[in-house]
Amino acid sequence: MARRRIMTAFGRIKEIWRYPISSMGGERLEGTELAEGGIAGDRIWGIIDRRDGTVAAPEKRKHWRPLPNLPARLKGDRPEIGLDGSWIDAGSSLAGELVSAFLDFPAALHPHVPFGSEARDHIAPRYQRADIHIVTSASMNRLAGLLEDPSQVDSRRFRPNIVIETDASRQGFVEQQIIGKCCRSGRRRW
Template identity: 40%
Template structure:
């Protein structure tokens, strides 16, 4: 099945909004710079959980992006700050003191400084198809179905693919430009898909529909077998 890369996304800070890219290098850990940082309560060290804790729900309203001067945070009021200078703005946004901490495999459980344990372990590349997005739009014509709700790294346009088809591709390889991926498992969705972000409103119907139609699965998670660079418009092929 042949198609192309329709969109490429990176999320420098887990839980915050991501950045849409034209190109990015990819290795065994995923897109360069993807989910390198986490968000935590400065006092308790609690990791952000927007999908389960209301106090963290404003997180995806902030966009994190890479810039020439380093990581920047773009706030809903239109302001943009270097991450290291955004402490006061983050506190004002959430209503309590917040800090960014790098993710690290050797992070100590419950530590309030140093590396932060990832919120969850996952395979590094998250892929969805335009066919699945279109199918969900048909199921929920009154909802704002947008790829941002699902936080994919790759959005593939594969003419001829049916909605939710990627759930049936577990174990198959995908060639994206010169990069070879292996589809390992379906992506189990949570309430993050329903919360407001940017111009997308709170919408519990999204998760309800995915649960009813595809057993909470939307998109797939992949490992990287051959590293390289991916660009928007690159040829993409799902192999038998």
Template identity: 40%
Template sequence: MAPPQFGTIEEIWRYPVSSLGGERLTSVELGTDGIEGDRSWCVADAQSGHPAAPEKEARWKPALFLHSRSGRDRPEIGFPDGEWLRVGERDTDAKLTLYFGFEVETRPYVATGDAQTAVNRYEVSPVHLVTTNSLRHLSTIVGTDDIDSRRFRPNVVLRTPAAEGFEEKSWLGSRMQMGEATIHICEEAKRCGMTLIAQPGLPENPDVLRSLLRQNKRNFGIYGDVEISGKLTLGDPVEIVTG
């Protein structure tokens, strides 16, 4: 079990379009459903309607080289050429189709106007956390200088002091005060092939997933339910309030 106050908020992320790169934030409101706008849209196969699955289908791996950010009323997708286009527009879908080499369109997970919706491939947890200590520990196991948090697509990275192993598993069932919000740590995060896929500045690295499979039952990080909503800001203290 972690001591009552044991860390601070190091990074905050939102991923407006699932399977694409996200946006790094300095502060955000965390509601009972998570960070507003997080994973609210997807890129999907226009014929089947199935959302992108880079960890399962090689044709979707280029998704990791696209970025997403919140727009005025809809998310925007950033392309390698520097252009940003709004989701739900024909021009955006046309450029995505050219980029992937097959017919692609953007879809929301919740009905928005006349846009066709997509069905999420998995149950989304309100908040996903990883720690700097576990990233360091995994780097040691893999034998690399640094494992980037972007491989795991967390909402929050906690800066924690050095500890043995993957410390988060000892927090299961605890309540955590994080900034102004209170969350209940409910389960470990099971990892998939997304962790090894190349993305900007990160080469493909199968040893990441292999190491987690051998050393931690394929888990890395934790999921939490939000019991009390509140603002999160970089540098906010994090503490365990109940076990």
């Protein structure tokens, strides 16, 4: 049996996030169970442009850029979309109308199927994702130091599942140090 390398003290968990609908805003969690595949309910639905069937990509296409400002949460096993204090089931026709009006073009929400597969009324994610997306305060501080306007650096722009507040001795883009290693939070490893 191969030995797993365990990280020494790296920092503390500052924020935990879940994004039920890929490319939209998410919900901050006080705690969660980690399982194979990541955080339950994370990025389980997606959005398509009904004009051509392309899947939302806010980091690549300008017409998708407003999406992270539209919040989503999980209620039971179904995503909901929030607007003006109200929450609407993502599977409802009203949700599709809301997202279309928000984006100013026809859009539709659908559950995801596994990467590379297809199913009726479901869409495949546009990329194979990792189970957990981690961002550290050290990396955000480094990025802020490179920009004219450091206030642009906000963890939510990166849509991480976990934000780690690293200790002051860690500088730069330190996420590379944890690739392939086993991390522990409290009594659990992941």
